[in-house]
Amino acid sequence: MTDKVDAFIAAAEALARAANADYPGxxxxxxxxxxxxxxxxxxxxxxxxxxxxxxxxxxxxxxVGRIARAFARASGxxxxxxxxxGHNLMADWVIGHFGNADKxxxxxxxxxxxxxxxAFAVSEPGAGAHPKKLSATAREDGGQWRLNGAKAYVTNGPxxxxxxxxxITNAGAPGRKAFGAFxxxxxxxxxxxxxxxxxxxxxxxxHASxxxxxVIVPASARLGAEGDIYPLMVxxxxxxxxxxxxxxxxxxxxxLVSKLAVLPDGAMHAxxxxxxxxxxxxxxxHDKTDKGLLAVRAIFEDIRAQVALxxxxxxxxxAQALARDLDKLGGVARYAVEAKFQALGRSIANCA
Numbered sequence: 001m002t003d004k005v006d007a008f009i010a011a012a013e014a015l016a017r018a019a020n021a022d023y024p025g026x027x028x029x030x031x032x033x034x035x036x037x038x039x040x041x042x043x044x045x046x047x048x049x050x051x052x053x054x055x056x057x058x059x060x061x062x063x064v065g066r067i068a069r070a071f072a073r074a075s076g077x078x079x080x081x082x083x084x085x086g087h088n089l090m091a092d093w094v095i096g097h098f099g100n101a102d103k104x105x106x107x108x109x110x111x112x113x114x115x116x117x118x119a120f121a122v123s124e125p126g127a128g129a130h131p132k133k134l135s136a137t138a139r140e141d142g143g144q145w146r147l148n149g150a151k152a153y154v155t156n157g158p159x160x161x162x163x164x165x166x167x168i169t170n171a172g173a174p175g176r177k178a179f180g181a182f183x184x185x186x187x188x189x190x191x192x193x194x195x196x197x198x199x200x201x202x203x204x205x206x207h208a209s210x211x212x213x214x215v216i217v218p219a220s221a222r223l224g225a226e227g228d229i230y231p232l233m234v235x236x237x238x239x240x241x242x243x244x245x246x247x248x249x250x251x252x253x254x255x256l257v258s259k260l261a262v263l264p265d266g267a268m269h270a271x272x273x274x275x276x277x278x279x280x281x282x283x284x285x286h287d288k289t290d291k292g293l294l295a296v297r298a299i300f301e302d303i304r305a306q307v308a309l310x311x312x313x314x315x316x317x318x319a320q321a322l323a324r325d326l327d328k329l330g331g332v333a334r335y336a337v338e339a340k341f342q343a344l345g346r347s348i349a350n351c352a
Contacts, residue, residue, distance in 0.1 A: 005063045009070040011043040016075035020318075027321040029204035030195075031158060032083050037114055040084060047112030049092030054108035061240070064088060065247030065284070072251030076259075076318055078325045079205040081248050086156045086205075087111075089244065090118040093237055094164045098181065098224040107162070118183075119160035121151040121210055122234055131177060131230050136212060138167035138180055145182060145222065147190075147215040157208025158195055161186055164223060165212070166234060178228040182221045190215040201328045203321070239290070246296050250280050252326055253303055259319040260310050273306050294340050304330045 019026060019036055026033075040046050048064050050056020059067075064085075072081045091111040095104055095118065110116035127133035136149025147167055154163070162183055169180040184191060196207035224233060254277055261270035280299050283292050304327055312323050 002063075004057065005059065005066060008043075008045065008048070008057070008059075008063075008067050012045060012067050012071040013074040015039055015043060015045070016071055016077075016080075019075060019077070019080065026080065027077055027203055027318050031206050032080060032204050036080075041114040045084065046087060046114040047091070048088045049096065050108050050112040051096075051104075054104070055112040056108065061244055062288075065244040068244060068248040069251035069254075072248045073254045074251075076252070076255040076322050077204075078248070078252045078322060078329070079202040081252070082202055082205040083156060083159070085244065085248060086119075087114065087117050089241060090120055090156070090164070093233075093240060094118050094120065094181075094183070094223065098229075098233060099183070102220070103183065103223075110161075116161045117156055117159055118162045118164055119154050119156040119208070120237070121154045121157070121163050121165045123151065123153045125150055125152045125209070129234065131179065131234075134166070134168065134177070134179075136165070136167040137171040138165075138169050138182060139171065140169075141216070143219055145180075145217050145219065147182060147184070147212045147217065149212050151210035151212070153196060153199060154208045154210060156206065157193060157210065158206035160193075160208075163191070163193075163210065165210070166229065167212075176228075179230040179234075180226075181223040181229045181233055182217055183223055184215060184217055184221065188215050188217065201321075201325050239293070242297075243293055246280070246284060246293065246300075249300060249326065249329065250277060250284065252322060253277055253300075253307075256307065256319060256322055256326065259315055260307075263311060263314050266310070269306070269310055273303055276303050276306070291344070294344065297340075300330065 023033055023036065044057060047056035048059045048067065052058045068081060068085050071084065072078060075081060095107050095111065099107065107116055123129045124134055124136060136147065136151060138145045138147050147165060149167060151165065162185055164181055165184055166179050166181050168177050170178045186193060190213045192211040194209045196209050199207040257270045257274050257277065260266045276299050280296050283296050307323055308327065312320055315323065
């Protein structure tokens with residue numbers, strides 16, 4: 001690690017400890033306090049993936065992951081870390097990878113300070129993010145696009161200044177669906193943003209539901225190249241998020257273990273979990289392959305089971321909330337993880 005990354009780690013740890021002292025009950029709050037967001041901005045922690053020419057730190061993904069680990073380990077609040085991490089990842093992914101030069105010049109400076117935040121809207125009510133089940137549409141209309149439909153479970157949706165909305169661009173045409181992504185300001189006419197009613201964990205991170213009723217955006221709002229954006233933007237983002245998110249979960253479990261270790265007769269139980277976390281840390285540092293990340297997920301599954309056996313009721317409310325959040329996070333996008341386990345199993349069977 002560089003001195004710059006070490007400095008960001010120290011800043012994240014200091015802010016995490018101060019947040020725990022200054023904002024009691026943060027694990028039950030509906031959003032990150034504005035004062036805390038401002039402190040993250042002042043420390044440069046909101047522009048980690050923004051290019052340096054726009055005021056960011058231009059860190060690589062692994063270094064952001066290392067900072068996320070430290071932030072989670074010091075705060076014990078996965079919701080706070082998720083809000084912060086989502087902001088940094090979407091700035092890089094949506095604008096850095098799929099925004100043109102004009103969008104980058106307009107938004108990167110604001111993203112670097114937290115004056116702007118982007119939320120990514122793919123999932124839909126009752127459909128999840130599976131492309132065959134998505135139904136929101138974007139239709140060309142006189143050089144503009146008209147968006148209709150609904151989105152759900154939009155992470156950071158309540159605080160977003162812009163939404164990157166994925167919608168079908170060839171609705172009604174024969175054959176396979178094609179998708180586009182469109183950058184929509186939060187105050188666009190026809191766009192309604194509502195707090196999600198079905199996400200009861202990861203506080204103070206907020207999730208939103210979107211209603212799109214004839215939302216009209218210019219042609220320039222389209223992100224990336226023409227054609228189907230789903231395999232280019234949506235599918236790779238899952239692995240992108242999984243890799244850096246694994247660092248965050250590592251730090252959160254390390255915090256939880258420190259709480260379990262001081263319980264009566266908790267040292268042995270905590271030690272077994274800590275040994276597994278050492279394996280996760282080693283793999284994240286040295287194995288960057290997809291199979292390595294899958295192995296990390298498998299170890300996390302084992303750790304979830306071990307944590308469930310602990311006397312969680314003896315923990316303080318903040319640690320109990322963290323244990324709950326980590327357990328529920330393990331069930332997010334479960335189908336995608338299980339599909340990867342099955343594919344690995346089939347490859348082994350084919351070699352037998």
